[in-house]
Every structure is written in structure tokens, then in C-alpha cells.
């Protein structure tokens with residue numbers, strides 16, 4: 591069952607932030623950046639940065655669910671991340687397997703849907719199997735939908751959509767007149783989901799890096815110098831608070 595809140599909520603005494611619970615983002619997307627630099631600052635291997643990044647995922651997923659956020663999309667592995675050393679790719683895949691195995695019970699108990707976006711058929715077989723199984727077992731949950739973006743790239747997603755549309759046109763399932771904003775959205779991995787209201791990128795970089803290209807047309811961006819492993823629920827509250835104080839006009843005027 592979804593959490594419902596009314597009015598304002600002081601999220602944490604330490605935050606000193608009041609969130610307007612009637613104006614929460616429905617979809618939060620995060621580019622989890624800075625793991626490598628976090629590790630380097632501590633003279634640790636990069637994989638330790640990713641491991642610490644998983645801890646941050648745990649906290650943020652829990653908090654989003656508690657706040658009644660509808661969707662949380664986490665950019666965990668891009669179509670370009672295959673260019674990294676084999677050891678690092680292997681470590682990331684291992685962390686994914688560990689995360690799904692260790693966290694499944696807790697996430698399911700907390701009513702979270704464990705979803706994925708991206709071409710998971712190119713991941714190691716065990717990752718693909720666990721992702722499918724986790725989704726199948728949680729798809730009827732009614733809490734937060736957590737989208738793990740894996741082997742995901744915005745351009746790749748759009749190419750795939752064009753190809754599928756082309757095939758559907760060829761077999762008369764789709765006509766030129768049918769093509770509009772909504773149909774294109776329906777051909778993306780995020781079909782049926784709202785566009786992200788806010789995209790968070792920690793670690794000081796200010797770019798989209800091939801993330802949710804179509805869906806981010808009217809997303810608010812929120813940047814911070816915090817590296818992902820140090821990202822705590824207080825930072826999430828601050829991002830939501832700032833989002834609530836933005837003037838969203840969607841190209842119109844007020």
C-alpha cells in the first residue's frame with residue numbers, strides 16, 4: 591500500500607527542512623556519479639567506491655519509498671560503461687548480483703517493485719535472470735517502482751524504439767498518423783511511467799550523459815558536489831525542497 595501524507599512534513603530535525611507533501615516529485619532519477627573519485631580520495635580501489643555506492647542506494651530507496659515517491663530511476667550501468675576495464679565491469683556486475691540477492695526480501699517486504707530499464711540481455715546471464723525474477727516477484731507491489739538502468743543509453747533506447755515502430759508500421763500495427771509524443775513514449779523502456787520530474791547528479795558534473803534523453807524534456811536538474819557514496823537522505827530532502835521551490839512553466843507563462 592502506498593504511503594499518503596497530507597500537508598507539510600518536517601522530514602528530519604537535523605535537516606530543518608519542511609517538504610510540501612502535496613507537491614512531491616512523482617519520478618526522481620539519479621545519475622549516481624563520483625564513486626571512483628570517492629575511492630581515490632581514500633586510496634581505495636574503484637570497486638570499493640561502487641560498493642560504498644550500493645550503501646547509498648539502500649538509504650535512498652528506503653527514503654523514497656517512505657516519502658511516497660512513485661518512481662526512482664537509478665543510472666547504474668550505461669551502454670558506454672563497457673569501455674571500462676574488465677575488472678571494474680566485473681565488480682559492478684558482482685555488486686548487482688549481491689544487491690539483488692541480499693536486498694530482495696527487504697525490498698519486497700517494503701512493497702517496492704524491482705524493475706529495470708536497458709538491454710539486460712547483454713549482461714551476464716545471472717544478472718539477467720535475477721533481474722527478471724526480481725521483477726516477476728515484485729511486479730504486483732504497490733509501493734515505489736525502482737528502475738535500475740542497466741546497459742541503458744538514451745540514444746540506444748531511441749534507436750530501439752525507431753526499429754520497433756518501423757516493424758509495427760510494416761505490419762500495419764502503426765500508421766504515420768499514430769506517431770505523436772505519447773506513442774513514442776510508449777516505445778521506450780519507460781513506457782507507462784511518468785517522465786522524471788527531477789534528475790539529480792552528484793559529484794560536480796553537470797551533464798546528462800545519455801540518460802533519459804526523451805523523458806528529460808521538462809525535468810528539473812539538481813547538481814551537487816557530494817560524491818554518490820556520501821549522498822544521504824538529507825541531500826535527497828534538499829533536492830526535493832529545491833524542486834518544490836522551482837517555477838515549472840513547461841514552456842507556458844503564469
Ligand code: FPP
Pocket residue numbers: 622623624625626627628640641643644647665666667668671682685686687689738793818
Ligand atoms: C559512476 O561513478 C558510477 C557508475 C558507473 C556505477 C554506479 C553503480 C553503483 C552505485 C553500484 C552498482 C549498482 C547496483 C544497482 C548494485 P564513476 O565510477 O564514474 O565515478 P568517477 O566519475 O568518480 O570515476
